[in-house]
Amino acid sequence: MPSPIRVGIIGLGAKIGSFVPGVWAVQGHLPYLMSSPDYLITAVCNSSVSSAQASIEFHSLGSDVRAHGSPEAIANDPNVDLVVVTVRVGLHYALTKPALLAGKDVFVEWPLAANIAEVEELTQLARDKGVKTIVGLQARASPIVVKIRDLVQSGKLGKILSSTVVGSFSSFPNTVWLEGAEYYLDAQAGAGVFKIFFGHFLDSFTHVLGPFRTLSSILKTEYKTTNILSATGEVVSPNYPKTTPDHVLVQGTLSSGALASLIYRTIPDPDSAIDGVGIRWLITGEEGELELCTPAGHWQTTGDGVVLKARLGKGKEVEVIELEATGGDGGNTSRQYAAFLKGEREKFPDFSDAAETHKLLERIVEVAERS
Incomplete structure (x- = not known):
């Protein structure tokens, strides 16, 4: 051994x-x-x-x-x-x-x-x-991403024509933030909801469907301040400045020729989504379609309440695809460690893979700044 x-x-x-x-x-x-x-x-x-x-x-x-x-x-x-x-x-x-x-x-x-x-x-x-x-782009090891990627690569959807995403950043109320994590609010700090929360999903998106060939983007900071809370819930810094974008729109063409549209919005709090859905991801092919719906939360640690529906072929009935439980906050990170042992590279990105997602995020920022 x-x-x-x-x-x-x-x-x-x-x-x-x-x-x-x-x-x-x-x-x-x-x-x-x-x-x-x-x-x-x-x-x-x-x-x-x-x-x-x-x-x-x-x-x-x-x-x-x-x-x-x-x-x-x-x-x-x-x-x-x-x-x-x-x-x-x-x-x-x-x-x-x-x-x-x-x-x-x-x-x-x-x-x-x-x-x-x-x-x-x-x-x-x-x-x-x-x-x-x-x-630690751990969603690549998630049973959700593994299943979607397998279905796309199986050919059961036919040629992929388009993919549409409507997501939400609001797994935490936008009116408050935590003391000690103020760097999340600074667009120049390299963190924030754009780089971290949207970045995690974007990495999964391109992992499943391939890279962007062309794109346009809009980034907007609608909520320019927030209140910083102590660990006990006391407001210790009211109206703290925030420069990270809280609305992200990206559209473009993938290298496969498929069209892509990703919209991430900020709503007041996790319970504000009209249908309780945090992320709705559609993948449309010539032969069928997938729809993934998650509750409000962080994509990379999404757990219970995920529903994946599929029409795998023209005229086929819509079926609900069973998914393995993700295992909470550390579940997908645990899968990365296990994949590392086995050399299962599709389940854990290395520095080169992460660099490509970093470059794509920078490209989105550059295009948006010129718009």
């Missing part, structure tokens, strides 16, 4: 909670890594050795797990094979580069980096070093 992959985590907080800034490593990565016989956590790196040690003790990881206070230290730890970077995007470049220089395999959350120059440098460095990489 092969030895487990030894994992060093950068950004494991001594905290728990739902949608708490800095808690994604705990929600999305830790449960699988602690339960899988194929991975072994051997190191934690935070802003200081004492902070890393506190996290090790808080999560009962064991006395053999080493505490590090710098990315260079964990990168040069001989007991680490895979470095996992799960912190806010502005730090990704500085924390990832030492691991690549040390020849480590790396798993970096999405977005890969804060700007396209950093993305391209990290991608080239990973290529030069010949290391394996994963980017």
